[in-house]
Amino acid sequence: MNPSSTPGTTRRTVLAGAAALGAAVAVPLAPVAPAAHAAATGAVETAAGLRTRWHTLLTGGPGLDLTDSRIAAAVARIGRAATTAAKGLDPTRTDGLFPDLTSTALSNHVTTSFKRLATVATAWAVPGTPQHADPALRDLLLAGVDWMLTHRYGPAHTRFDNDWDWEIGCALALGDATVLLYDALGDERLDRITAAVRHYTPDPNLWRADRQIATGANRVWICTVVAVNAVLRDDGDDLARVRDALSDVEGAGANSVLAFNDTGTGAEGTGEGFYSDGSFLQHYKHPYNGGYGKELLNNLSRLLHLLAGTQWRVTDPDLDNVRRWVDDGFDPLLVRGDVMASVCGREIARPSKQGHVSAQTVVEAVLRLIPGFPGETGDRFTSLVKQWITEDTYRDFLAVTDLASLVAAREVLASPVPARGPLVAHKQHPRMDKAAHHRPSFALGVSAYSSRIYNYESIQNENLHAWHLSDGMVLLYTDDLGHYSKDYWPTVDPARLPGTTVVAGRQADAAGQRTTSPAHWAGGTALPGTTLGAYGMELRAYGSSLRAFKSWFCLDDVVACVGSGISADAGTVETVVENRKLRDPRAALLVDGTAAPADPGWSARLDRVRWLHVAGTGGYVFPEPVTLRGLREERTATWREINLKYGTDTPVTRPYLTLWQDHGTAPDGAGYFWLQAPAASAERTRRWSAAPPVEAVARSAAVHAVRRRADGLLAANFWAAGTARELSSDGPASVLVRPEGKTVTVSLSDPTQLRSSVVLDLARRGLGVVSADPGVRVAPTSTGVRITADTAGLHGATRTLTLKWS
Missing domain, CATH: 1.50.10.100 (Chondroitin AC/alginate lyase)
Structure with a gap:
């Protein structure tokens, strides 16, 4: 040749x-x-x-x-x-x-x-x-x-x-x-x-x-x-x-x-x-x-x-x-044709990449791979592609893809291999400080960063306002498949991204981009084969003295959101409960069962709130009544404001509903606790408010922990050595303890990715080992068992063991 x-x-x-x-x-x-x-x-x-x-x-x-x-x-x-x-x-x-x-x-x-x-x-x-x-x-x-x-x-x-x-x-x-x-x-x-x-x-x-x-x-x-x-x-x-x-x-x-x-x-x-x-x-x-x-x-x-x-x-x-x-x-x-924005880098600021375009590229690539992976893998890829194409009812893949991929996709859709079905899983990516929680009616992503991972990218004059993209941003995907399309990123308030704890106000374009955190704690643990996961981060904000400990305990259809140690030397600090681009501009907001005004420009202080429900989004339960701020607004912006290279100058306007907790000026040790129930009805939210399915066990600077009342599951993030009810840790760790019949399953990890081992004491007597991952050892104590897990070189990965009452 x-x-x-x-x-x-x-x-x-x-x-x-x-x-x-x-x-x-x-x-x-x-x-x-x-x-x-x-x-x-x-x-x-x-x-x-x-x-x-x-x-x-x-x-x-x-x-x-x-x-x-x-x-x-x-x-x-x-x-x-x-x-x-x-x-x-x-x-x-x-x-x-x-x-x-x-x-x-x-x-x-x-x-x-x-x-x-x-x-x-x-x-x-x-x-x-x-x-x-x-x-x-x-x-x-x-x-x-x-x-x-x-x-x-x-x-x-x-x-x-x-x-x-x-x-x-x-x-x-x-x-x-x-x-x-x-x-x-x-x-x-x-x-x-x-x-x-x-x-x-x-x-x-x-x-x-x-x-x-x-x-x-x-x-x-x-x-x-x-x-x-x-x-x-x-x-x-x-x-x-x-x-x-x-x-x-x-x-x-x-x-x-x-x-x-x-x-x-x-x-x-x-x-x-x-x-x-x-x-x-x-x-x-x-x-x-x-x-x-x-x-x-x-x-x-x-x-x-x-x-x-x-x-x-x-x-x-x-x-x-x-x-x-x-x-x-x-x-x-991937969520029904969309790719979680937390892993798309500066591309979220490009108008050409919205509307499920990135997922199209993934589908086309896997279509090309199928012939090269015959047998079980080929069938699995076929099943997966069939699911990806059919579940995206927002953007018809067959109406936008190239000719070669179109013919291949139609062959896949006509094949006898069935579609995989909706993804139901909890997946954490400790090497990049991200978590994804998939349930049949919704998906949720958490975006963190640490000493190992940058906060966001803004080069080539792109993605100029992504300051808080990894400050605990929560991406909620419901049946509104176009939520993060149709001009979300230029129009959303970048200083109030959902889930984040921030010092109020806007920063300079691209401020702090490509910055790691002084904190090592970001990550969590997941119980294999379930949709149970504990996730968290120690937030040390760029450009201010703001510090906070933030946890998300993903327990099937409920996410327990916990914050503690929220402190700053100056500035007003807020934690954003929700910031939703509304499919229906007049979507109902219920505050303890009473409808709030649906007019654009509505703003109010909401005192002693026990529960909220946003039509088309879901519910929020506050086991301890809290004061919130609410705002409806029509937000107008141009793509050029966040992308000088590829942005356009045409103004776009989108309706938003924002809800946040104001921790005041220069708070010292503030916190929060609420239960997020994505896609839940108003009636279910009301019932859960009367009898919360999850209770807070600990909310200190040493440990966050919650317990699920239905089965006694205990989920804990230890920021340092501490105790949460029957569970103690010798240092930083993320732990799930799930009793089920005569067995107890324990999952644990080192989210700092620095420890050689994690040692837990579980105060439950009469337990013996059924199975354990490599490097996990169990010894009896006077009150129960001591679990020692080697975590060196695991980079935050979960280790699991199963115990059984004799």
């Missing part, structure tokens, strides 16, 4: 060095014509065959049934997108190929220009569009490519602004356009294109102008660029380098994108990528499953499809980890 190593061959001849192919084959995403099917599924030895694979990913391939209404609608979308993208395209201009993309200081203007060319080229290549095979459009596209190479992109041009655009964004779009226009390019233009891309992106291991080691999603993006360019140049050596770069062969595996960062045997890398608990970090310490993580999965699925069945197929055994990425790193963070 490489002309320099295979005498007598040319760029377009048989790939040099092709040996016996492996067992893996590339299964097409869509049914295609027989000849194309053979090329897509059999042994591919020619560059033309690999180009066909990539072309099929972009267009759906030949043989599409244009009389099928879904296919016809997708083709029409492609045509409309091309019409929009082609507006203003003028290769005779001197300032820019498009009149709105003329900057020589903003690199995204260059990327966007190439993306528009690729969008138009797609329509030109797809049968059934108004643009298909139009010779005039072909010539316009070729002239557009020439203009970009002459005026903006290539060895003769100096890069500016963001390296990502030059080495990844531009190169990906230009590579796609080149595959689509391949037969019309001619040798000289093709050489010029591939040389331009290689000028910026020559090595699948390195990127940026100073040639840093590429990590995480950036490495997979770079590999994708090099792979497509290698196919266009018939360079088998570069395809081998791409395969090896995914495993970081040159770096002894230190930055392998396939290995888990915490279980790999290679050299120590940057820590970016996936962890065995499903966490994904990028830019060192930012949780990013819904941003860079999804892009890694997306592009890796495309690369695996391209290389399958060839001598360059990926054979690294760590490829099997992809199964766990899907199960642990994406499934728990």
Whole structure:
């Protein structure tokens, strides 16, 4: 394949060095014509065959049934997108190929220009569009490519602004356009294109102008660029380098994108990528499953499809980890077509990423993976994708996805494999300080940070008001599937995100971004196989003296919210009970059974509140009467206010209801306690107010603990050594003790991730060990049992044991 190593061959001849192919084959995403099917599924030895694979990913391939209404609608979308993208395209201009993309200081203007060319080229290549095979459009596209190479992109041009655009964004779009226009390019233009891309992106291991080691999603993006360019140049050596770069062969595996960062045997890398608990970090310490993580999965699925069945197929055994990425790193963070915003980084501030767009990328990636994981995993992925697509009634996946994914999705939906069903689980990600709680009628996410994890990301003038994104923000997902879409992030009050404890007021744009906390305590414990979890964080706020201990005890359909030690030297401190964008602007708010005014602008002090209910959201029970503040408002903002790079200047207005507890000015040792009952009816909330299902056991600076009255379950977060009823700990720990019949199950963890062991004393006599995780030991005491769990190196993971009364 490489002309320099295979005498007598040319760029377009048989790939040099092709040996016996492996067992893996590339299964097409869509049914295609027989000849194309053979090329897509059999042994591919020619560059033309690999180009066909990539072309099929972009267009759906030949043989599409244009009389099928879904296919016809997708083709029409492609045509409309091309019409929009082609507006203003003028290769005779001197300032820019498009009149709105003329900057020589903003690199995204260059990327966007190439993306528009690729969008138009797609329509030109797809049968059934108004643009298909139009010779005039072909010539316009070729002239557009020439203009970009002459005026903006290539060895003769100096890069500016963001390296990502030059080495990844531009190169990906230009590579796609080149595959689509391949037969019309001619040798000289093709050489010029591939040389331009290689000028910026020559090595699948390195990127940026100073040639840093590429990590995480950036490495997979770079590999994708090099792979497509290698196919266009018939360079088998570069395809081998791409395969090896995914495993970081040159770096002894230190930055392998396939290995888990915490279980790999290679050299120590940057820590970016996936962890065995499903966490994904990028830019060192930012949780990013819904941003860079999804892009890694997306592009890796495309690369695996391209290389399958060839001598360059990926054979690294760590490829099997992809199964766990899907199960642990994406499934728990998806809620009926949405991705929890706490793991989407700065992408939440992009108008183009709202409305379940990020989840679409995940679904498309898993669709591509299914053929490569046959058997049980393939069936599980099929079941999972079927569930993801059918449960999202807010955004019809089949009406927005690309052609290849559309055909694959319809095959999945028609398969006999049943949908998985709604996720019912409690999942914690201790490597990125996040928790997700899924019940049949709602899901809830908690966002924390610590000495190990950054609070939020705001670079490139994006995500400017995310100051409190990890200060205990609670994301509640109900049947209002569009709640975090339709302009939520620019219009929500960023100083009052739900669940947070804050010093009132707004900070400067991007203040404190990429900051870790001085506190180590963030995390919790979960009881395996249940929806029972204890979670918490020690909050030490950026930019103020505010400190607090915050807990969320997720006990099936009730979440007990506990705060203590809330102190600050100055400023008014608030804890936000709820801040809801209302589906119905006049949604009823009941305060102890009495309807509050539903008019915009309503504001009131609510004294001695015992329970609240918000129609369409759920209930809130205050076992100890509390004074709250309530506010209804129509909030108007622009996306530009939170994103100078990609925001728009059009004002948007959305209705909100905010409820918060005012702890006063410079509080010292304040606290709170309420029960959140998501999706509960008003009547159930009233009943629970009369007889709260959960009671507070401890709310000190040493321990938070609650007990569920129905079964006696005890949940505790120990900030230091302390006692909560029958349970004592020798130091920081998170613990669940669940009696059930003649057994008691105990789950525990070290949320500081610093302790070598946790020692608990459980004052219950007559208990013997039934089973215990490795490293957990039990010894009798005069009052009960002492449990010692080795926690060194567990990084906050839960350990569990079961005891039984003799």
